[in-house]
Amino acid sequence: MNVAVCVKHAIDEGELRADPSGRPQLQGAQAKMSTFDRNAVEEALRVRESKGGTVTVLSLGSPDWKKSLKEALAMGCDRAIALSSPSDLDALATSYYLSRALQQKGPFDLVLLSEGASDTYSGLVGPMIAGWMDAPFIGYARKVQVEGSSVGAEVSLDDKTERVDAALPCVVSVVSEINSPRYPTLLQIMQASKKPMEELSVDSLRDDRAPQVTLKVLDVAAQSVNRKKVIYEGPPEESARKLFDALRKEGVI
Amino acid sequence: MKLFYPEHRRALEVFYEKEADNYSGLLESLAGTLEKEVAPFSATFDANAGGIAKARRLLFEQGLCRMPFEFHGGLSLPFGVYLLAMELAGAADAPTAMSLAIHNTVAEGIFRFGSDDQRKTVFGDLLSGRKLASFSLTEPSSGSDARSMHTTATKEGSHYIIDGTKTFITNAGEAEVYFVLARTEKGPSAFLVESSTPGLSVGADIPKLGMRGSRTAEVRLDGCSVPEGSLVGEDGRGLDYVKSMLNGSRIVMGSICVGIALTSYQKGLAYAKERRLFDKKLSDMQVTREKVANMRSDITSSRVMCLYASRLKDLGSEYASEAAQAKVLSTEMATRVCDQVIQLFGGYGYTNSDVHRHWRDARLLTIGEGASEVLRMLIAAKELGASG
Numbered sequence: 248m249n250v251a252v253c254v255k256h257a258i259d260e261g262e263l264r265a266d267p268s269g270r271p272q273l274q275g276a277q278a279k280m281s282t283f284d285r286n287a288v289e290e291a292l293r294v295r296e297s298k299g300g301t302v303t304v305l306s307l308g309s310p311d312w313k314k315s316l317k318e319a320l321a322m323g324c325d326r327a328i329a330l331s332s333p334s335d336l337d338a339l340a341t342s343y344y345l346s347r348a349l350q351q352k353g354p355f356d357l358v359l360l361s362e363g364a365s366d367t368y369s370g371l372v373g374p375m376i377a378g379w380m381d382a383p384f385i386g387y388a389r390k391v392q393v394e395g396s397s398v399g400a401e402v403s404l405d406d407k408t409e410r411v412d413a414a415l416p417c418v419v420s421v422v423s424e425i426n427s428p429r430y431p432t433l434l435q436i437m438q439a440s441k442k443p444m445e446e447l448s449v450d451s452l453r454d455d456r457a458p459q460v461t462l463k464v465l466d467v468a469a470q471s472v473n474r475k476k477v478i479y480e481g482p483p484e485e486s487a488r489k490l491f492d493a494l495r496k497e498g499v500i
Numbered sequence: 501m502k503l504f505y506p507e508h509r510r511a512l513e514v515f516y517e518k519e520a521d522n523y524s525g526l527l528e529s530l531a532g533t534l535e536k537e538v539a540p541f542s543a544t545f546d547a548n549a550g551g552i553a554k555a556r557r558l559l560f561e562q563g564l565c566r567m568p569f570e571f572h573g574g575l576s577l578p579f580g581v582y583l584l585a586m587e588l589a590g591a592a593d594a595p596t597a598m599s600l601a602i603h604n605t606v607a608e609g610i611f612r613f614g615s616d617d618q619r620k621t622v623f624g625d626l627l628s629g630r631k632l633a634s635f636s637l638t639e640p641s642s643g644s645d646a647r648s649m650h651t652t653a654t655k656e657g658s659h660y661i662i663d664g665t666k667t668f669i670t671n672a673g674e675a676e677v678y679f680v681l682a683r684t685e686k687g688p689s690a691f692l693v694e695s696s697t698p699g700l701s702v703g704a705d706i707p708k709l710g711m712r713g714s715r716t717a718e719v720r721l722d723g724c725s726v727p728e729g730s731l732v733g734e735d736g737r738g739l740d741y742v743k744s745m746l747n748g749s750r751i752v753m754g755s756i757c758v759g760i761a762l763t764s765y766q767k768g769l770a771y772a773k774e775r776r777l778f779d780k781k782l783s784d785m786q787v788t789r790e791k792v793a794n795m796r797s798d799i800t801s802s803r804v805m806c807l808y809a810s811r812l813k814d815l816g817s818e819y820a821s822e823a824a825q826a827k828v829l830s831t832e833m834a835t836r837v838c839d840q841v842i843q844l845f846g847g848y849g850y851t852n853s854d855v856h857r858h859w860r861d862a863r864l865l866t867i868g869e870g871a872s873e874v875l876r877m878l879i880a881a882k883e884l885g886a887s888g
Contacts, residue, residue: 261502262502314525317525318529321529430529430532430533430537430558430562431529432561432562432563433526433529433530433562433563433564433566433567433575434563434566434575436525436526436529437522437526437575440522
């Protein structure tokens with residue numbers, strides 16, 4: 248069972264600062280492995296632990312992106328493939344180059360990703376990779392089970408959980424509830440630098456199907472939430488009653 | 501709560517140049533674990549006066565205690581990198597860090613002075629965390645004056661019979677291995693006593709001002725019979741070993757205090773930026789800015805002193821005085837910084853345990869592992885010679 252897992256070196260949302268106008272300061276923002284991608288790596292390792300084989304981690308470049316690959320290697324992945332790109336790519340181009348790398352460096356039985364990156368959260372790359380590879384796609388899996396030549400998954404939908412089965416090779420995106428990612432030990436972090444990491448330029452992967460980058464980010468703005476700031480005046484008992492009624496009306500209690 | 505800052509990376513760059521990137525990666529990952537799994541529970545450990553076992557277990561698994569040692573699963577990292585790791589642990593939860601630091605002091609003692617057999621068995625168990633260690637030196641009537649200890653070890657055939665009482669013992673009741681100082685015919689000597697040894701008993705937890713998450717109790721040894729193979733190193737050399745072990749331990753305690761101070765300082769800084777008085781932010785007042793500048797300088801200089809002493813240790817130079825200086829400077833710095841943060845918070849600082857617990861934690865370390873007064877005597881003796 249050869250598993251591939253794709254990760255993104257994403258902006259650390261916890262460290263993101265806003266300028267005085269409330270606009271996120273993306274320039275110089277710290278980055279780390281996308282939060283949910285650690286769940287995808289963990290699931291890949293669990294599949295390997297139960298079925299044997301190898302786990303390969305891939306990431307398509309952004310500044311310092313090898314840090315995320317090293318973290319995945321420290322968690323237990325066997326090898327890494329770092330795709331470098333001279334310019335920013337949109338989801339379509341990203342999925343194209345990742346699928347090309349998967350085809351060149353595979354074959355892989357199972358490709359895992361997270362439901363979406365913790366910074367942009369488009370959730371597009373996974374299904375698009377499946378499209379490029381002409382493979383089935385299962386999205387939002389909360390449980391993954393490989394049996395023989397197929398994969399079964401419990402999928403979280405808005406109001407229910409559904410069981411989906413597909414033939415391997417298959418692309419699966421997982422939700423964060425699927426597992427608790429392991430913490431690499433200090434020894435594993437030290438050993439990770441000795442594991443193989445191959446660097447590939449996206450130029451070396453291009454064929455005549457290569458898409459143009461058509462999506463441009465014009466602006467990034469923070470969503471502002473205005474609180475109601477209601478103050479209930481009067482004696483304590485009366486204002487407590489008003490607060491209770493209001494909370495009950497909102498469905499909070 | 502964030503624990504790894506650019507200042508840590510800069511310190512690594514200054515002290516370890518080419519390896520700084522690798523060491524930063526290690527510490528950043530450790531910080532990530534501490535941020536998620538230890539720091540969020542620190543206030544609860546303080547409130548409940550206990551509960552650090554799970555956090556300590558996690559840090560054993562991470563390999564924190566393996567960092568400064570070679571062989572038997574050690575990671576052979578410079579002592580300064582271990583210090584910064586202990587600073588991060590201290591910033592996340594000081595009692596957990598202190599418990600592990602004392603455990604590792606015993607591990608160092610066994611590694612440096614123990615027999616091959618003790619290194620192969622007990623040392624390996626301590627590094628992996630299969631066993632927890634406790635350092636049993638202080639007695640009810642002899643704290644800093646260890647020479648006047650009353651605990652005895654009497655040779656009977658192939659065994660020693662140990663009798664006496666130790667007090668203020670960290671990890672007591674949880675440890676599987678007690679590193680005990682007892683007087684033989686040849687003088688103070690070091691022994692490893694298993695917790696299961698008949699005659700070893702642990703008193704009730706001693707309530708403390710701070711460091712409440714860790715356990716502290718009396719350890720009583722009543723006719724404890726241990727095989728002669730339990731003797732660490734040479735008979736009668738125990739106090740020499742302990743002095744040497746405490747040099748490294750003192751720098752670690754200094755680093756834990758740097759961590760305590762940094763956490764307290766960050767809380768104070770955040771509060772000063774939010775709190776408004778007299779129509780302006782606390783952080784815009786000159787008197788606050790002076791406090792911030794003093795606290796910032798205090799923290800940085802203490803960290804540098806700890807790293808300097810650790811480099812001397814790694815280089816094999818004499819460093820007893822520098823270790824004492826690092827501990828005096830850092831522990832007193834931490835009480836000063838945490839006190840200033842309480843002042844910044846005003847009434848909320850005095851009444852909110854999540855603010856004042858840092859001062860309470862730091863306060864222990866000007867006393868334990870060599871009180872400031874004793875360490876000043878040691879520093880001055882090096883400068884002026886022994887006093888008449």
